[in-house]
Amino acid sequence: METLETIRKRASLKNRLSSREIEPAKIAMVLDAARLAPSARNQQPWRFIVVQGKENVEKVVKKAFFEFSQDFKGAPVLIFACANPRDDVTHDGQEYYLFDVGLAFENLLLAATDLGLVTHPMVSVKEDALREVLNIPDGVRFIAATPLSYPDKGSYDEAARERLNGRVRKSVSEIAYYQRWGTPFETALGV
Ligand SMILES: Cc1cc2nc3c(=O)[nH]c(=O)nc-3n(C[C@H](O)[C@H](O)[C@H](O)COP(=O)(O)O)c2cc1C
Numbered sequence: 001m002e003t004l005e006t007i008r009k010r011a012s013l014k015n016r017l018s019s020r021e022i023e024p025a026k027i028a029m030v031l032d033a034a035r036l037a038p039s040a041r042n043q044q045p046w047r048f049i050v051v052q053g054k055e056n057v058e059k060v061v062k063k064a065f066f067e068f069s070q071d072f073k074g075a076p077v078l079i080f081a082c083a084n085p086r087d088d089v090t091h092d093g094q095e096y097y098l099f100d101v102g103l104a105f106e107n108l109l110l111a112a113t114d115l116g117l118v119t120h121p122m123v124s125v126k127e128d129a130l131r132e133v134l135n136i137p138d139g140v141r142f143i144a145a146t147p148l149s150y151p152d153k154g155s156y157d158e159a160a161r162e163r164l165n166g167r168v169r170k171s172v173s174e175i176a177y178y179q180r181w182g183t184p185f186e187t188a189l190g191v
Pocket residue numbers: 010011012013014120121122123124144163167
């Protein structure tokens with residue numbers, strides 16, 4: 001897929017997980033994409049924990065996910081993004097570790113989409129329970145997780161179609177200004 005096509009096709013698809021195993025090379029590819037993200041002063045504060053295998057995934061989800069997220073148990077792989085805020089820079093009092101990990105995480109999601117794998121960013125976990133079950137050290141914060149899965153049936157495009165058809169996004173002119181704050185950037189793209 002071309003980059004723009006991949007961006008357009010990425011969707012959160014927690015309802016389309018399958019138990020089919022993911023090849024280690026594909027896990028390595030999405031982590032490699034994550035690691036290539038830019039970061040403030042190149043601090044690369046991100047750390048990832050890969051949980052693989054039915055038993056291991058089920059244990060984490062059971063212990064650290066809320067009732068409404070128990071469906072993630074069906075994933076063959078879960079990836080957890082973490083960071084220690086002290087490993088990154090602040091600028092004008094603003095912390096950048098969340099921004100940097102976000103950039104890496106989006107790279108990961110896009111790489112997975114490009115490989116035809118299903119993802120779904122999520123943050124609502126019980127952090128204390130997660131720290132315990134994944135042995136996350138003091139000072140390191142959990143930031144976001146995603147399953148990595150083949151679609152339950154059919155191709156990625158088929159699995160994503162319904163979600164993409166229902167996608168709700170603000171238009172460019174609602175989110176971008178021209179020359180100064182407040183003047184909508186009018187786009188000819190019709191998006
Ligand atoms: C930071 C972040 C946190 C999220 N947390 C959750 C979550 O806890 N549970 C969930 O089901 N989805 C979660 N989502 C998925 C969003 O609901 C989803 O990205 C959004 O509705 C847009 O849909 P799309 O990703 O399919 O384009 C999260 C997404 C982001 C970026």
